Amino acid sequence: MRIGFVGLGMMGLPMLENLARAPGFEIRALDREEAPFRRLAGHPAWGRGLSRAADPAALADCDLVITMLPNSPITNAVIRGAPGQPGLAQVLRPGAVVIDMGSSNPADTIALAAELAERGIALVDAPVSGAVAKAETGDLSIMVGTDAAGLAPLRPLLSAMGKVLIPAGQTGAAHAMKALNNYVYAAGLLAASEALGIAQAMGLDLAVFADVLNAASGRNVATETKVKQFILPGSYAGGFALRLQAKDLATADALQALTGFAAPQLSLCAALWQEAAAALPPAADNTEIHRYIARRPQAGTTGN
Known part of the structure; x- marks a missing residue:
């Protein structure tokens, strides 16, 4: 099977490396940056089934193309193309499949699927969960917009690339579920950060408080995998960018308008993460929401 892989960022690169270790695939990788290819040059499959593509046109004879890109606008541009720059929609032949493994907007996914179907190309949404650590080990959970x-x-x-594969149903369902899943995670991390701030202001032992959370009903993935590991030591290196978390929350927030279902807590959570993303450096980790919360004006105070 001839496969194209577009997007070699923090998640895409290790996913590609794992895919290239599997037998039976000829893979062409596409990215504008040079750094991923310097790393791939040391991969056992490099030059023997794994090679670099110069542009989308070099993927024209691929049976399947994976995109792992930061957001819907970039994914849309790669698929739709632009004047003088053909996208996957123009170069792939009928019968080809595009798998969007990024965290795209479900409404865009549904629209793109319809456009590609007119050309005889299938689009499947298959976003992932597990962050960089599980991308590296091939232990991702993958939601797939099909039965x-x-x-x-x-x-x-x-x-x-993943150990848990979950058929989510119709096209766009996987992207919607991923966005909503990230909202539930972000709400848990935000709640834990606020609770830690109050506990610290009371002079409580934060390590003991983390143990209480994980032994009691407050337990969630943020308390289990982020508090003692990255927040209390102050390393803030959980492996997922805060700006991407904010982007996923905006995607989830937009589902309110799409469905007509009001979710005021989602709106509050999304707004606060957008505020943090605007205030913190672009490379800030998602666990730095704790640091941001601690720096915001507190109750009964003014100023920063």
Whole structure:
């Protein structure tokens, strides 16, 4: 199977490296940056089934193309192309499949799927969960916008990158579920950060408080995997960018308008993360929401 892989960022690069270790695939990787290819030059498959593509046109004869890009506008541009710059929609032949593994906007996914279907190209949304650590070990959870029958032919490919594959139903469902999942995670991390701030102001032992959270009903993935590991030591290196968390929350927030279902807590959470993303450096980790919360004006105070 000839595969194109577009997007070699923090998640895409280790995902590609795991995929290239699996047998039966000829892979062409596409990214504008040089750094990923310097790393790939040391991969056992480099030059023997794994090579670099210069542009989308070099993927024209691929059976399947994976995109792992930061957001919907970039994904849309790569797929739709621009004047003088053909995208995947123009270069792939009928019968090809595009798998969008980024965290895209579900409404955009549905629209793109319809556009590609007119050209005989299938689009499947398959966002991932697990951050960089699980991308490196191939232990990601992958939600797939298809049913069990549609997932079957994709399973060997996706299993090289993830251990848990969940058929989510119709096109766009996986992207919607990923955004909503990230909202629930972000709400838990935000609640833990605020609780830590209050506990610290009371002079409580934060390590003991973390133990209480994880032994009691406050337990969530943020308290289990972020508080003692990255927040209390002050390293703030959880492995997922705060700006991407804010982007995912904006995607989830937009589902209110799409569905007509009001979720005021989601709106509050999304607004606060956008505020933090605007105030913190672009490379800030998502765990730095704790640092940002601590620096905001507190109750009964003014100023910064």
